[in-house]
Structures are given as structure tokens and as C-alpha cells.
Amino acid sequence: xxxxxxxxxxxxxxxxxxxxxxxxxxxxxxxxxxxxxxxxxxxxxxxxxxxxxxxxxxxxxxxxxxxxxxxxxxxxxxxxxxxxxxxxxxxxxxxxxxx
Amino acid sequence: xxxxxxxxxxxxxxxxxxxxxxxxxxxxxxxxxxxxxxxxxxxxxxxxxxxxxxxxxxxxxxxxxxxxxxxxxxxxxxxxxxxxxxxxxxxxxxxxxxxxxxxxxxxxxxxxxxxxxxxxxxxxxxxxxxxxxxxxxxxxxxxxxxxxxxxxxxxxxxxxxxxxxxxxxxxxxxxxxxxxxxxxxxxxxxxxxxxxxxxxxxxxxxxxxxxxxxxxxxxxxxxxxxxxxxxxxxxxxxxxxxxxxxxxxxxxxxxxxxxxxxxxxxxxxxxxxxxxxxxxxxxxxxxxxxxxxxxxxxxxxxxxxxxxxxxxxxxxxxxxxxxxxxxxxxxxxxxxxxxxxxxxxxxxxxxxxxxxxxxxxxxxxxxxxxxxxxxxxxxxxxxxxxxxxxxxxxxxxxxxxxxxxxxxxxxxxxxxxxxxxxxxxxxxxxxxxxxxxxxxxxxxxxxxxxxxx
Numbered sequence: 446x447x448x449x450x451x452x453x454x455x456x457x458x459x460x461x462x463x464x465x466x467x468x469x470x471x472x473x474x475x476x477x478x479x480x481x482x483x484x485x486x487x488x489x490x491x492x493x494x495x496x497x498x499x500x501x502x503x504x505x506x507x508x509x510x511x512x513x514x515x516x517x518x519x520x521x522x523x524x525x526x527x528x529x530x531x532x533x534x535x536x537x538x539x540x541x542x543x544x
Numbered sequence: 545x546x547x548x549x550x551x552x553x554x555x556x557x558x559x560x561x562x563x564x565x566x567x568x569x570x571x572x573x574x575x576x577x578x579x580x581x582x583x584x585x586x587x588x589x590x591x592x593x594x595x596x597x598x599x600x601x602x603x604x605x606x607x608x609x610x611x612x613x614x615x616x617x618x619x620x621x622x623x624x625x626x627x628x629x630x631x632x633x634x635x636x637x638x639x640x641x642x643x644x645x646x647x648x649x650x651x652x653x654x655x656x657x658x659x660x661x662x663x664x665x666x667x668x669x670x671x672x673x674x675x676x677x678x679x680x681x682x683x684x685x686x687x688x689x690x691x692x693x694x695x696x697x698x699x700x701x702x703x704x705x706x707x708x709x710x711x712x713x714x715x716x717x718x719x720x721x722x723x724x725x726x727x728x729x730x731x732x733x734x735x736x737x738x739x740x741x742x743x744x745x746x747x748x749x750x751x752x753x754x755x756x757x758x759x760x761x762x763x764x765x766x767x768x769x770x771x772x773x774x775x776x777x778x779x780x781x782x783x784x785x786x787x788x789x790x791x792x793x794x795x796x797x798x799x800x801x802x803x804x805x806x807x808x809x810x811x812x813x814x815x816x817x818x819x820x821x822x823x824x825x826x827x828x829x830x831x832x833x834x835x836x837x838x839x840x841x842x843x844x845x846x847x848x849x850x851x852x853x854x855x856x857x858x859x860x861x862x863x864x865x866x867x868x869x870x871x872x873x874x875x876x877x878x879x880x881x882x883x884x885x886x887x888x889x890x891x892x893x894x895x896x897x898x899x900x901x902x903x904x905x906x907x908x909x910x911x912x913x914x915x916x917x918x919x920x921x922x923x924x925x926x927x928x929x930x931x932x933x934x935x936x937x938x939x940x941x942x943x944x945x946x947x948x949x950x951x952x953x954x955x956x957x958x959x960x961x962x963x964x965x966x967x968x969x970x971x972x973x974x975x976x977x978x979x980x981x982x983x984x985x986x987x988x989x990x991x992x993x994x995x996x997x
Contacts, residue, residue: 458790458791459583459584459791460791460792460793461583461791461793461972462583462586462587462969462972463678463679463680463681463969463972464793466789466791466792466793468789470786492903492905493903494902494903501793501794503794503795503796505795507785508782508785508786508789510786510789512789512795514793514794516679516680518903520682520968520969521583521586521587521969522586522587522588522967522968522969523842523968523969524842524843524888524918524920524966524968525901526586527892527898527899527900527901528899528900529585529586530584530585533899533900534900534903536899536900537900537903537905540906
């Protein structure tokens with residue numbers, strides 16, 4: 446099942462020019478449990494091609510949110526940047542198949 | 545002492561609900577605070593020292609806020625004026641303010657807080673080991689740095705308010721500083737103040753009606769209460785606590801000059817259907833550092849856009865641009881005498897992996913492919929010349945030698961667009977200062993309807 450079909454919303458956005466942060470909003474405790482248990486940090490690091498130790502992960506049960514923050518693969522606005530606001534990075538997680 | 549802060553919207557220039565603003569003024573706030581910028585649109589604004597928002601939109605909204613200030617009889621503060629908060633955009637905002645004072649017949653004392661940093665100050669701070677990198681930080685190359693700003697905190701806004709100003713136009717500040725300044729000055733709970741300021745800094749984004757703008761926050765000795773003022777908008781414990789996620793790499797900590805906010809222990813409770821009370825946030829004092837932002841020119845660009853609609857070329861778009869790129873490098877070398885390291889030529893395939901590039905993991909069957917060619921060179925003249933040189937080949941180059949010359953779709957004439965300077969962010973550092981005003985300066989001006997007094 447694709448993560449985006451299980452949860453309410455996956456959102457990504459710059460957190461300053463050097464970081465991007467991705468929030469997975471789950472509308473039910475069941476969805477939250479499936480995401481926290483089924484989504485490995487290493488998998489997310491692989492999707493965004495960043496070393497796992499640079500990826501920050503926050504599982505926030507009160508909000509039913511799983512949040513990842515990572516150094517931007519390319520610095521915002523640099524010659525190689527393709528997405529100034531970092532909002533399309535979410536698509537990779539949204540379309541990820543949860544096992 | 546309770547301090548009531550009215551926040552008309554998350555940023556000047558994006559609009560707000562006028563009726564909600566009137567309700568906010570009627571609620572007798574102690575101060576009106578609005579943000580004027582962010583780095584979110586990229587390095588151009590800081591690099592060029594200009595506002596991203598239109599002057600007309602900024603002036604129209606500032607007019608309403610100057611009227612609200614006069615009605616409420618309290619200070620009006622804008623932080624990070626003109627998107628990037630350089631001295632040039634502070635003065636841009638000041639010019640708008642002076643025009644409006646004349647048009648509205650207002651007599652106002654205006655304090656300008658300047659945040660731009662001369663290179664000599666950065667050089668001295670480097671020599672004294674007062675600059676530390678954050679993660680990840682570019683190497684500091686002082687010679688290449690253009691505009692540099694430091695992010696002011698609450699102390700510098702307090703200094704501006706202490707001049708007795710009716711209006712404070714601040715250069716680069718942290719997102720929260722303008723909102724936090726007065727409640728901190730009056731002794732409200734520091735953890736609650738910084739937390740409430742973070743919740744309110746994007747306006748109604750912390751409510752169920754994010755575009756309505758106007759928010760009212762009451763700070764006191766134990767925490768804060770937040771209320772959206774648009775009809776039908778509500779703050780809920782979920783909408784308020786979830787706002788700590790937004791554009792924050794760490795949803796529990798927020799670093800400010802002189803310490804950090806820790807919201808791990810925060811408790812969010814509904815006061816009624818639209819107001820939320822928050823207590824339990826902590827302020828943890830630390831060294832007095834200000835964050836630095838800087839931009840530099842990374843080159844000059846010319847772009848070209850062609851659209852492939854022919855199915856054969858759509859199916860082979862990657863192979864086509866690879867062959868084209870190799871051919872063009874040869875043409876540029878032989879006709880212009882430019883080595884490969886003197887410029888950059890890149891083609892991005894819109895419809896294939898335009899947004900994600902190497903991270904893209906899906907393959908589709910697009911109807912058409914946009915080929916965006918980007919030339920980056922050391923001057924606009926060279927970039928433009930390369931653009932003209934490659935133009936006919938981007939239009940006609942064949943996939944193989946034994947096929948007819950194709951002709952693709954150009955949406956423009958001329959096909960190339962000179963983009964000007966490419967700026968890049970060149971600092972992600974903090975600078976330690978002993979006196980908060982050591983890196984900032986204040987100018988106070990009395991404006992009358994006739995001009996400057």
C-alpha cells in the first residue's frame with residue numbers, strides 16, 4: 446500500500462535554506478502505528494539519498510505525526526536546485542510502498 | 545502583566561481579512577506585529593537587496609495597518625522588512641511609510657532597525673573566533689560574499705520600542721522577535737512568550753482557516769492564549785501544536801539569540817471552541833549569538849525552453865539531450881574557445897524528472913517533454929552568447945545522423961531568456977556578540993504629513 450493512501454497528508458517544506466522537513470500526518474491511531482512500525486529510517490534516507498545519521502526522525506504520538514528532517518540534497522536556490530520551496534520532495538514518500 | 549499582541553497575517557503582502565483586523569483593533573491590543581519576509585523564496589531577494597513582494601501590494605496593506613495603529617494608539621512593528629531585511633529594503637519600507645504618512649495625514653515617529661553587516665565586522669568576528677558554523681555550513685569566502693544580514697532578536701526590537709517609536713521598521717529579525725519583544729519586556733513567562741510568538745508568526749496558519757490571517761495572542765505570567773479573529777476560524781489544540789512542525793527541522797526546539805525554546809513539556813488545552821491555552825513551555829538561556837545570512841553571485845544565466853511533442857523524440861528524450869549536450873560542448877569549444885570548466889550547460893526534462901532530478905524513481909509515458917536548457921557563466925554576456933549559439937541546435941538537432949532534421953516547439957521569440965545573476969546562500973553561521981546592539985543600528989525619524997520633521 447502506498448503511504449499516501451494510508452495517511453491524511455504528506456507535506457514537505459524547507460526549514461531554512463539548508464534543510465528540508467517532511468511531515469506525515471496520520472488520521473487514525475492504526476495508520477500512525479503502521480507508519481511508525483513499517484517505515485524504517487534507513488528507507489527514508491535511501492529515498493532522499495542522504496546518510497542515515499544526518500536524518501532526524503520524530504515520532505509524535507500526540508499529533509499522530511512522523512516527521513523527518515534532512516539536510517537538503519542541494520542547497521536552496523543553488524545552481525543545481527530544482528525545487529525552491531522543497532514542497533515536491535514529499536512525493537517520494539507519498540508514493541513509497543509500505544510493506 | 546498580560547500583553548495582548550495583534551498579528552494581522554504571516555507576512556505583509558499576502559493579504560488578510562479586514563473585518564478580522566477591525567475586531568483585533570477593537571480588542572485593544574498592546575502592539576501590532578507583522579513579519580515582512582523570509583528566505584523561503586530563495587537567495588535572490590537577499591542577493592539583490594530587493595523585496596520579492598510588489599510595492600503596490602505592500603503599500604496597500606501597510607496603509608490599513610498604519611490606520612489600525614492610529615486607531616489602536618499602539619506601536620506597529622514589521623520584522624524582516626522587504627523580504628530579506630537588508631538596509632536597502634528597510635529604506636524601501638520607510639519610503640512607503642513616508643508616502644502613506646503624507647497621504648493619511650499622520651504624524652508618526654519611525655524607528656528603523658538596520659541588520660546589514662559590513663564585511664569588516666564579519667572579518668573581525670572571524671579573527672576573534674566569534675563565528676561558529678551550523679550544519680551544514682558553506683565555507684566562508686569573505687571576498688565573494690555580497691549582502692550579509694544578522695537576525696535580530698527581541699532585545700533589538702525592545703531597543704527600537706524604547707525610542708518611543710510609533711512604527712518600527714526592522715531589518716532581518718528572527719520570525720518570532722517582533723512578537724516576543726514587548727511581552728518579554730513586561731515580564732511575561734519567557735517560555736510562553738517564545739512559544740506563542742512561534743505559533744503566531746505565520747498568522748492564522750495555526751488555525752483551521754489558514755488564509756484568514758489575523759491572530760490575537762494574550763501572554764501572561766504562566767503561558768499564552770491564542771485566538772483567530774476571522775469569522776468561522778478556530779484554533780484547536782491540534783492546529784496549534786501541529787504548527788510547531790511547520791518549516792521547523794526540530795518541532796520541540798527553536799533557537800533564538802540568547803537561548804532556545806523547549807516545548808517538550810507544553811500542554812495545549814481548548815479554552816472554548818476557538819481559543820487555545822498553552823502552558824509548560826520552557827526558555828533555556830544560552831550564549832548570545834545571532835544567526836547570519838549571506839548571499840553571493842554564483843554566475844549569470846541564460847535559459848532556453850523547447851517542447852518535444854513528436855512521440856519518437858518524447859520516448860528518446862534523455863538520449864537526445866545527452867547527444868545534443870556532447871555536440872554543443874564541442875561547438876562552444878570550437879566557436880567560442882571556451883573550456884568546459886568556464887561555463888555550465890544543463891538540460892532538465894520537464895515531464896520526466898524535472899522536479900526531483902536524480903532522486904526521481906518513477907518512469908512514465910509523458911505526452912510531451914519540456915526541455916529546459918540552463919546556461920551558467922561568469923558574465924551575462926557569455927551566458928547570452930552561449931544561449932544564442934545553442935539556440936538553432938536545440939531547435940533542430942536530430943537523434944541520429946541518418947534522420948531528417950526535426951523542429952521542436954519554442955514557446956517564445958527570442959527563444960532564450962537572460963535571467964541575470966544567479967545568487968546562492970553563502971552563510972549558515974552564528975556570530976557571538978556581547979552587546980545585542982553591537983551588530984545593529986537604530987535611526988529615528990519624525991514623519992509629518994508634510995514630510996520629515
